[in-house]
Amino acid sequence: MxxxxxxxxxxxxxxxxxxxxxxxxxxxxxxxxxxxxxxxxxxxxxxxxxxxxxxxxxxxxxxxxxxxxxxxxxxxxxxxxxxxxxxxxxxxxxxxxxxxxxxxxxxxxxxxxxxxxxxxxxxxxxxxxxxxxxxxxxxxxxxxxxxxxxxxxxxxxxxxxxxxxxxxxPIVLFYNKDIFDRFGVPYPVNGMTWDAVYELSRKMTRTESGVSYRGMGMFYRLVFNGNQLSLPLIDTVSAKPLASATPGWKRILDNVKRFYEIEGNLSGFKPGTDGGNSDLNAFLTENTMAMLMSPLSSYNRDGFQKVNWDMVSAPTFADMPQTGFQxxxxxxxxxxxxxxxxxxxxxxxxxxxxxxxxxxxxxxxxxxxxxxxxxxxGQQTAALSGKNTSAVYFNQFAPTPALNSAVSTDPATILAREFNDVIIGKQDVNTALRNTDEKVKKAIEEEAAK
The missing domain is CATH 3.40.190.10 (Periplasmic binding protein-like II)
Structure with a gap:
């Protein structure tokens, strides 16, 4: 019962x-x-x-x-x-x-x-x-x-x-096969570096017959949350915010930022506070985005069945081969x-x-x-039939840093909202990191006061 x-x-x-x-x-x-x-x-x-x-x-x-x-x-x-x-x-x-x-x-x-x-x-x-x-x-x-x-x-x-x-x-790299076929560009493959995917994104970002195509979109809140450098945003012991004091965070944000700086890759981008969910929706509905960094579970979203898609492993840093996300x-x-x-x-x-x-x-x-x-x-999953399911385990998972179990604040969401202003040119990366620390600190103080 x-x-x-x-x-x-x-x-x-x-x-x-x-x-x-x-x-x-x-x-x-x-x-x-x-x-x-x-x-x-x-x-x-x-x-x-x-x-x-x-x-x-x-x-x-x-x-x-x-x-x-x-x-x-x-x-x-x-x-x-x-x-x-x-x-x-x-x-x-x-x-x-x-x-x-x-x-x-x-x-x-x-x-x-x-x-x-x-x-x-x-x-x-x-x-x-x-x-x-x-x-x-x-x-x-x-x-x-x-x-x-x-x-x-x-x-x-x-x-x-x-x-x-x-x-x-896991986070994977989805791609729209029809767009690659239209431009005669070979599909992405497992094991690509961030630099290789960046160059591919530049190649795929273009305007044809009055239609603007974006090379890459990202669900960047989750890219930050499960980052490949295994960096925390809050200190495990002191609960001190770490974004602006940790050089690796600037590397992560600069890496993502360059994709949005490709001329034409902001065409149709919808500013918001969703940390990149709008890019996922655009990949599903507009048929003009060549690649998307997003969690595997995204394939269950309404609209995916209308896209001729496949996937490969998430790109990795050249100095950390096959180190995927957390x-x-x-x-x-x-x-x-x-x-x-x-x-x-x-x-x-x-x-x-x-x-x-x-x-x-x-x-x-x-x-x-x-x-x-x-x-x-995926053997009994219609949506995964014929897809490159080898992508999901191609990389090793990056270690997850220790968390402060006394803090329930979600710092990745705060960082993603600040990064949204970086994308649309309202602030630079260093300012975004400082603002993240200030807002995380305030959130932790408010939580402690409850």
Whole structure:
């Protein structure tokens, strides 16, 4: 029995939209796995002892993509099949954590990105170290990409483990094949440097038959948030803002800025406070942008099916070959409530090879490092059919810097808003970095005063 606490609206632009649609497609299951077994057959729950005790577990995801039907399919159903005596309650994404706490409904399991974690777990101090559950169940953390586990440990600031990684959403370079074909320019390839992509962007930025084409757009807030130099914007110990005092931040902003300085590459650019989401929308709707830097999950946006697109790995700095962006995993966090042991068992099942292979085939990129499991990515996802799925694991994830777990302020959003004024010529990079520090400092002070 799956209970729901709140009704939710259906949002079309989530990570899972294409995955659910494609799950209905019947596809021949390809056998792949070590020792003559498919990844599904290797599953189990990594030795976690099963539980016969009943439990009521509540589940919360901040992402509006986690609708009730999706929750039933991806969370409720597999947990209930494994533990029929568990009741899993769905909490709608539009529910306020403060209201839930006030009514005594603190979720047992959270499905969050690091950014979402700041405004939920950290802001309300709901995080819980699950190291004891890892040890008690002899749970094997080596199954996961090491970058994902280290990211979660860095979140705590002192090596504690607040949750386990479910999936990745790496930044990739999308491109419009029709535009490249129109100009007779070879497509981008995996492993390009930033300089090579910059030159390609210059070549693709032009006006033909009265139509202005942009070589490159970026979801730059996320480019900053998961930056390849692994630079934090807030000091782990002192909570001091670091943007203007860290030379690497100027390098990052200057690198992105040069793309927007290409003559003609601001044609149709829509200034705003969305950190580059408008560039993503332009790639989908205007059919005049040759390339786009954006998270993998963007392919589920409405309009992508109308673009003749493919993707390659994100460009890298020449002195850091194959160092991509940070992992930014979506994580199952477990709170410190009375049901934390049962919540851990439920999460362990959701992270089993069996469930992960199914999700990976349906377009949710697994955090498991097993090569055979990774090879299944997108096999049952119509939107990824024929696409260069090798792009998603081509680069290594950059290390995620340690965070200050006492601060819930999102500095990357503040930096992106300042950078927006750099793009449109209202201020230079150094001013943007100084302004970012001032606004981050003020936000932290206001948070501390609450």
């Amino acid at each position: 799956i209970k729901r606490l709140h009704e939710s609206l259906e949002f079309p632009n989530g990570w899972w939209k294409g995955a659910l649609a494609s799950a209905a497609i019947t596809v021949l299951l390809l056998g792949c796995g070590g020792e003559g077994k498919t990844p599904e057959a290797k599953g189990a729950d990594q030795g976690v002892a099963e539980s016969n005790e009943p439990a009521e577990l509540s589940f919360y995801a901040a992402s509006t993509s986690m609708t009730k039907p999706l929750f039933d399919e991806k969370i409720g159903k597999p947990v209930q099949q494994k533990y029929p005596h568990y009741t899993v309650q769905y909490i709608a994404p539009n529910s306020k954590i403060s209201d839930l706490i006030a009514t005594g409904t603190v979720p047992d399991i959270y499905w969050l990105t690091l950014t979402e974690m700041r405004s939920t777990l950290l802001q309300y101090r709901l995080q819980s170290d699950i190291s004891d559950l890892i040890a008690k169940n002899k749970y094997d953390l080596s199954r996961f990409d090491p970058a994902a586990v280290q990211t979660i440990k860095n979140v705590s600031g002192d090596g504690k483990l607040f949750g386990l990684p479910d999936s990745f959403n 992992a930014e995993p979506r994580i199952y966090f477990i709170s410190g409530g009375k049901n934390r042991e049962q919540a851990f068992k439920a999460v362990a099942h959701l992270l089993s090879d069996e469930v992960q292979v199914k999700n990976n085939k349906e377009g949710q990129l697994t955090s498991l490092k097993d090569t055979e499991v990774r090879k299944t990515f």
